[in-house]
Amino acid sequence: SNGSNHVTTKPPPEPSPLRRAKFFKANMRILVTGGAGFIGSHLVDKLMENEKNEVIVVDNYFTGSKDNLRQWIGHPRFELIRHDVTEPLLVEVDQIYHLACPASPIFYKYNPVKTIKTNVIGTLNMLGLAKRVGARILLTSTSEVYGDPLVHPQTEDYWGNVNPIGVRSCYDEGKRVAETLMFDYHRQHGIEIRIARIFNTYGPRMNIDDGRVVSNFLAQAIRDEALTVQLPGTQTRSFCYVSDMVDGLIRLMEGDNTGPINIGNPGEFTMLELAETVKEMINPEVEIMTVENTPDDPRQRKPDITKAKELLGWEPKIKLRDGIPLMEEDFRKRLGILRKN
Ligand code: NAD
Numbered sequence: 602s603n604g605s606n607h608v609t610t611k612p613p614p615e616p617s618p619l620r621r622a623k624f625f626k627a628n629m630r631i632l633v634t635g636g637a638g639f640i641g642s643h644l645v646d647k648l649m650e651n652e653k654n655e656v657i658v659v660d661n662y663f664t665g666s667k668d669n670l671r672q673w674i675g676h677p678r679f680e681l682i683r684h685d686v687t688e689p690l691l692v693e694v695d696q697i698y699h700l701a702c703p704a705s706p707i708f709y710k711y712n713p714v715k716t717i718k719t720n721v722i723g724t725l726n727m728l729g730l731a732k733r734v735g736a737r738i739l740l741t742s743t744s745e746v747y748g749d750p751l752v753h754p755q756t757e758d759y760w761g762n763v764n765p766i767g768v769r770s771c772y773d774e775g776k777r778v779a780e781t782l783m784f785d786y787h788r789q790h791g792i793e794i795r796i797a798r799i800f801n802t803y804g805p806r807m808n809i810d811d812g813r814v815v816s817n818f819l820a821q822a823i824r825d826e827a828l829t830v831q832l833p834g835t836q837t838r839s840f841c842y843v844s845d846m847v848d849g850l851i852r853l854m855e856g857d858n859t860g861p862i863n864i865g866n867p868g869e870f871t872m873l874e875l876a877e878t879v880k881e882m883i884n885p886e887v888e889i890m891t892v893e894n895t896p897d898d899p900r901q902r903k904p905d906i907t908k909a910k911e912l913l914g915w916e917p918k919i920k921l922r923d924g925i926p927l928m929e930e931d932f933r934k935r936l937g938i939l940r941k942n
């Protein structure tokens with residue numbers, strides 16, 4: 602402070618690009634793994650709204666695409682890195698949203714060994730990174746950790762009913778190990794962790810042919826193809842609109858609770874009811890047919906969100922009937938099929 606008077610006599614020089622960058626430096630640098638995917642890209646949109654955030658996405662584009670992030674490519678607060686989380690990653694960040702993992706059964710069953718590696722080695726690497734840089738890390742776990750649940754609706758303290766050797770195990774056992782790793786790094790190394798147990802989520806940017814039920818029914822209704830209800834059709838799911846999901850994830854990250862916390866919409870529907878709803882709203886002429894199911898399909902699923910309400914002050918706002926038209930608009934654009942009438 603002694604010599605500071607000397608400098609003020611001259612007008613300050615134009616800031617160099619480097620100094621300008623430093624002046625505008627964001628004060629939160631956030632890594633989103635799997636950020637080119639469905640939920641990840643919506644999360645990135647939300648995080649980028651805050652001018653204090655700088656967002657780094659890493660993705661191997663297995664199920665995600667650059668197209669989901671095109672509005673941010675070239676933005677000074679945004680960076681996109683092609684990277685597979687099963688390989689070590691060196692970046693300096695304050696928070697990690699760890700989403701990288703295929704979520705649709707047809708994709709996670711396509712290369713099950715890779716799915717396990719992504720869940721186990723991928724999560725281990727992100728925890729190693731979190732440990733080295735002192736970042737807080739959030740894992741997007743899944744309602745699949747409850748397996749074919751014997752408790753309904755599912756509360757977080759239920760340990761689940763999971764087949765360890767089935768065709769879904771690479772995903773649900775993989776996520777269970779990922780949760781274990783999170784808690785062991787927390788207890789052993791003091792890492793700040795957050796675990797969200799995500800229930801079925803839907804919305805714009807879902808892969809059109811990824812085999813999940815809402816995207817299948819919507820694409821089928823728009824293309825005038827029969828809706829394929831897998832037997833028995835009485836199995837239930839509870840569907841959360843993606844903007845509600847993203848709000849829940851950010852609240853969990855910013856709050857004080859490690860979780861695991863269920864994030865989902867408790868509105869429960871049978872697959873036949875879902876088909877009827879899509880038919881009525883999108884294409885009343887379309888047929889509904891029943892087809893064979895796949896092994897180990899959970900018969901019922903509905904989140905108990907008491908914890909999310911109490912600890913995060915969060916609950917979903919968008920009902921299925923309000924979310925479907927928003928997704929329909931996106932699917933029609935991408936399929937290039939306009940609404941009749
Ligand atoms: P998604 O398939 O659209 O996104 C996953 C992203 O991860 C993709 O962009 C993919 O390319 C990327 N990825 C996959 N393996 C990778 C690897 N080894 N390295 C780097 N990137 C990799 O799926 P989503 O629906 O957006 O799901 C996001 C997360 O939420 C996943 O962890 C999923 O398990 C979890 N989740 C989703 C749902 C749901 O209903 N969508 C339900 C429960 C849990």
Ligand code: UDP
Pocket residue numbers: 688689690691692725726727728729730731732733
């Ligand atoms: N790791 C990483 N980025 C880092 C730090 C660690 O990808 O910035 C990986 C590292 O390669 C290792 C894993 O995270 O495979 C676990 O790291 P940790 O330091 O916990 O364990 P260790 O390296 O001692 O096995």
Ligand code: UDP
Pocket residue numbers: 706801812813814815817818829830831832836837838872894895898899
């Ligand atoms: N399903 C269906 N028709 C389809 C695709 C799925 O009836 O075209 C059913 C499936 O049997 C399951 C439910 O929809 O009971 C949800 O399946 P999805 O793959 O969307 O998600 P997850 O099984 O992971 O909850």
